[in-house]
Amino acid sequence: MTFELKARQIRKSFGGVEVLHGVDLDAVGGSVLALLGENGAGKSTLVKIIAGDYQADAGEVVVDGTSYAVLTPRQARDLGVAIIFQEFQDASTLSVAENISLGRMPNRRGVVSWRAINQRAKHILDQLEVDIDPKATVGSLRVGERQIVEIARSLSGSARLLILDEPTAALSHHEAQVLFDFISRLRSQGVAIIYITHRLDEVTEVADRVQVLRDGNTSLLKPVKETDRREMIEGMIGRRMADVGRPIRQGSPTTAPPAIRWVGASSGTAFQDVSLDVKPGEVVALFGKLGSGATDVGETAFGIRALDGGTLEVQGKVAHFKVPTDAISHGVGFLPADRKAGGAFMVRPIAENVAVANWPNLARMGIISDRAEAGAFARWRDKLTIRSRNDPKQRMGTLSGGNQQKVLLARWLERDSNALVLIEPTRGVDVGAREDIYRSLRELASNGVAVLVVTSDYEEVVQVADRTYVMSRGRIAVQLDGDEITTSRLLAAAGG
Numbered sequence: 001m002t003f004e005l006k007a008r009q010i011r012k013s014f015g016g017v018e019v020l021h022g023v024d025l026d027a028v029g030g031s032v033l034a035l036l037g038e039n040g041a042g043k044s045t046l047v048k049i050i051a052g053d054y055q056a057d058a059g060e061v062v063v064d065g066t067s068y069a070v071l072t073p074r075q076a077r078d079l080g081v082a083i084i085f086q087e088f089q090d091a092s093t094l095s096v097a098e099n100i101s102l103g104r105m106p107n108r109r110g111v112v113s114w115r116a117i118n119q120r121a122k123h124i125l126d127q128l129e130v131d132i133d134p135k136a137t138v139g140s141l142r143v144g145e146r147q148i149v150e151i152a153r154s155l156s157g158s159a160r161l162l163i164l165d166e167p168t169a170a171l172s173h174h175e176a177q178v179l180f181d182f183i184s185r186l187r188s189q190g191v192a193i194i195y196i197t198h199r200l201d202e203v204t205e206v207a208d209r210v211q212v213l214r215d216g217n218t219s220l221l222k223p224v225k226e227t228d229r230r231e232m233i234e235g236m237i238g239r240r241m242a243d244v245g246r247p248i249r250q251g252s253p254t255t256a257p258p259a260i261r262w263v264g265a266s267s268g269t270a271f272q273d274v275s276l277d278v279k280p281g282e283v284v285a286l287f288g289k290l291g292s293g294a295t296d297v298g299e300t301a302f303g304i305r306a307l308d309g310g311t312l313e314v315q316g317k318v319a320h321f322k323v324p325t326d327a328i329s330h331g332v333g334f335l336p337a338d339r340k341a342g343g344a345f346m347v348r349p350i351a352e353n354v355a356v357a358n359w360p361n362l363a364r365m366g367i368i369s370d371r372a373e374a375g376a377f378a379r380w381r382d383k384l385t386i387r388s389r390n391d392p393k394q395r396m397g398t399l400s401g402g403n404q405q406k407v408l409l410a411r412w413l414e415r416d417s418n419a420l421v422l423i424e425p426t427r428g429v430d431v432g433a434r435e436d437i438y439r440s441l442r443e444l445a446s447n448g449v450a451v452l453v454v455t456s457d458y459e460e461v462v463q464v465a466d467r468t469y470v471m472s473r474g475r476i477a478v479q480l481d482g483d484e485i486t487t488s489r490l491l492a493a494a495g496g
Helices: 043-050 073-078 096-100 114-128 143-155 173-188 200-206 229-237 294-300 324-329 350-362 370-381 401-414 431-446 458-464 487-493
Strands: 004-014 017-028 032-036 058-063 066-068 081-084 161-165 192-196 209-214 217-223 260-267 271-278 283-287 309-314 317-319 332-335 419-423 450-455 467-472 475-481
Touching: 004 043, 017 032, 017 043, 017 058, 017 192, 017 217, 032 043, 032 200, 032 229, 043 081, 043 161, 043 192, 073 081, 081 143, 096 114, 096 143, 114 143, 114 173, 143 161, 143 173, 173 192, 173 200, 192 200, 200 229, 209 229, 217 229, 229 431, 260 294, 271 283, 271 294, 271 309, 271 450, 271 467, 271 475, 283 294, 283 431, 283 458, 294 419, 294 450, 324 332, 332 401, 350 370, 350 401, 370 401, 401 431, 431 450, 431 458, 450 458, 458 487, 467 487, 475 487
Parallel strands: 032 192, 032 209, 081 161, 161 192, 283 450, 283 467, 332 419, 419 450
Antiparallel strands: 004 017, 004 058, 058 066, 209 217, 260 271, 260 309, 309 317, 467 475
C-alpha cells in the first residue's frame, strides 16, 4: 500500500497572530515535494504539526485514510514520520554511533548491545558513503559532518515520510550529490519525502512537485517540470525579482596592496602552502567542499586556528593572532559558519549584538549605555536593511537567519573593520535575504572594504565574487577571475 499523508486546512496561531491560514499539503510515497518559502512563511510550523511537535488550532492530518485532529510526536513516529531539523538535535557529548541509535538503543533484557549500536552506525554510514568514525564524539565533528549524522539517525529508522529541513546547508557538493542519490533510492522504495530548501537548483534535481508558502498561505503548487526558478522566487517574495548575476567590479582594486594576505601558509594537516590575497574594494571567494581546508584558512584570520608555517599579513604587516581580540584590534571582522554557537548572542538585544565589538570606543568612563548601543544599531539598520521591530532591545533570537547575519555584519562595520572574513555567510538564509546580503557585500567592497567569502556554495561564488580561489585537499587548486568563474570550473577544480 502506497503511503499517503494529507494535511487539510491547517491553521496555527502564536500569541494571537495566525501564521498558517488554512494550508493544505500532500505527501505521497515514492515522490518528493519541495517546500519553499522565505523565513517566517510557515514552512517549519507546518512540518512540525505533521511531526507532532506542534498542535494545529484547526484542520486535520490524514495518514493512509485515518484522520488525526492532533498528532503527538510518538504517534507521528509510529506512523513513520521522521524529521531532520535545520538546527542540530544531537547529543554532542555522545559518540556518532550512540547518536544514530538515540531513542532506540538495541538491548537485551535492559542491557545495551554496544556491538549492535556500532554495527547499525557502520551500516547506515556505509550506505551514505561517508567516512565518519562511529566512535568519534559528535561534538568534535565539523558542522557538515554533524548534519550527516543527523540524516543518518533518521534514515536508519523505518521512516515512511522523511522531512528534510535544509539538509545540504552545510554539505559539500559531493556530499550533497551522495544525499540526492540516497533520496532517489528512498523514493524508488516508496518513501515519501518533504524537502525544505532555499537552494532553488536543488528543487529541479530532487523534487517531483514544488509548493511555495508565503505569509502562511500556499502561493504556488505545481509539478517541477511546469515551473521555473523565476516563478518560484516570485511565489516566495510576492513580487518580480531579477536573478542575481555576475557582479560588476567597482573600480580597479588590483593596484592596491592587499588588506589581508596568506603567503605559503600551513596549519597541521588542515592545509599546506596556501597563498591568497584580498585587496580593498573587492570580494574574493575561497571555495571548497567540506574538508578541503577552506574554512580552516579563514579561521586563521581571526586567531581561531594557528599557522605552523608561512605567514598571515594584515595591512602589509605580518600578524600573529593568538585570540580573536588580536584580529579585532587589527581591523579584521569575522562571521563563523555557525552564527548561533560562535557569533551571535541569541538571548541578548539586537543593539548589544551590533555594539559589542566596538564597546571600547562607545564606553564613557567605562560604562556602556543603552543609548550608545541603540545609536550603533540605528546607524546600520537601514543601510543593511535589517528587518526587525525597530526596537533596539528586541532579542537577537527572534530575527530570521538572514537578519541575524545582517546584524553580525553591522557589528564589524560599527567597529570600522577594513577586512571581513565570512564563513558560509548565507547558510540557512532565504532568497530575499541572500540578495540583500550580496548587495551589502558589493557596497562594502565599493567603499574600500576587503571581503573574503569562504563558502561551499558554488552558486554563491558565481553571484558575488570578483576573484575566486578553489581549494581541494588542503591546497589551492586554481585561481579564477571574473568571467572565468563558472559552476563547471568551480566543481571540476574542487573535485566535484
